[in-house]
Amino acid sequence: MSAPCHCKHSDDGASNGNALNVLSPELQQEFKDSNHPANLICELCRLFYDNNWVTGTGGGISIRDVDGENPNLVYIAPSGVQKERIQPWEMFLVELPDEKILRTPNDIPKELTKSYKYKPSACTPLFMSCYTMRDAGACIHTHSQHAVMTTLLYENEKEFTISHIEQIKALPKLQYNEQTKKVEKLVIPIIENTPHEEDLTDSLQEAIKNYPGTSAVLVRRHGIYVWGETVWKAKVYNEALDYLLELAVKMKLAGIPLVKEDS
Ligand SMILES: CSCCC(=O)C(=O)COP(=O)(O)O
């Protein structure tokens, strides 16, 4: 039997694996499933952290339980926490369409949670916009430096455009042009940043309306929002976009135009 821990770091209860036993049997059962949305948020946040996309607490991901019994259930991470360290029981659970809060980490036994009062991610109204306006199954927000650099290099542009790069085909709703036999160019709207994340909601919604084919919105000097029909589609779109944005920065700095006219 191991000795009880009396050191200062015991406040960080969420890192204590054995403490799972204090959860209700229902929650213990839920979190045994590695494909449970709460577990996937934790797994993907760690992956995103390693890609430098959600460091310093910024960014995150929300998942709607599209494969579950109730596809209106949405899992949201807490605000202002180290995203790579969150645990499944620290999620908020809300139900669409009224965004009724069904579960909050503030109700979880204190042995498992931090000592402060949890708030849902400040990105919540933006995630909700993607669910309600696009029927998304997941929405990712990153502070990718490739996204930020792109918005800086195209400071006066309201949209980002790139063409004739193979990776564009990983993104949805691109039209195949019968005449040119080419996949059309990719266009992502850019919105201006605001002092508070939640104040981006109106301009994100406007961009979603004005760009019916887009699966992402860039936020100047801030990052990007990317969504998809399922969590895995959202993940692939985010990866493909980040690849294209990194490439775009390199092309711009090398003086290569991002859009090539069809020959
Ligand atoms: C240094 S993060 C500033 C807030 C932000 O842009 C963000 O994405 C974090 O949101 P959350 O509330 O989920 O922590």
Ligand SMILES: [Zn+2]
């Ligand atoms: Zn952000």
